Amino acid sequence: MDTRYLDDLAPGQRFTSPGLTLTEAEIIDFAWRYDPQAFHLDANAAAGSPYGGLVASGFQSLAICFRLFIQSGVLAESSMGSPGIDELRWLAPVRPGDTLHSEIEVLEVRPSSSKPDRGIARLKYHALNQRGETVLSFIVNHLLRRRTG
Numbered sequence: 001m002d003t004r005y006l007d008d009l010a011p012g013q014r015f016t017s018p019g020l021t022l023t024e025a026e027i028i029d030f031a032w033r034y035d036p037q038a039f040h041l042d043a044n045a046a047a048g049s050p051y052g053g054l055v056a057s058g059f060q061s062l063a064i065c066f067r068l069f070i071q072s073g074v075l076a077e078s079s080m081g082s083p084g085i086d087e088l089r090w091l092a093p094v095r096p097g098d099t100l101h102s103e104i105e106v107l108e109v110r111p112s113s114s115k116p117d118r119g120i121a122r123l124k125y126h127a128l129n130q131r132g133e134t135v136l137s138f139i140v141n142h143l144l145r146r147r148t149g
Helices: 024-034 043-047 058-071
Strands: 014-021 084-090 099-111 118-128 134-145
Touching (some): 024 058, 058 099, 058 134
Antiparallel strands (some): 014 099, 099 118, 118 134
16 A cells, blocks of 8 residues: 555545454453453453453454554554543453444644644544454544655
């Protein structure tokens, strides 16, 4: 896919990533490293939790959703990082065997008033599972290069 620069984006534009299936081992490994709560680490303990079974960390789901879009290459040459994420919401549990993909919508494109070579694109991310259920959503303020010439 061709890289999009700030000038190539417009509100309402949409992108869809490929999917990724999470295994129980990946969920537990991530939890041991970054979110060691029983309902992420132990299937038996998770069975007695409000989730009724093992669930992925919301942070893992967030990272996967973001990664799937970044790996698509849409912002490969234009990305300069991000000043932050807004409105993060975990909406449904992600379980072993779930396949997530990202759907992204451009909300706003704002050239910088002080640095003409860049600007901010506000992109709304949704992670959906194989049943089409939205499991999380968030907005990333992407700092992007503008096209030169």
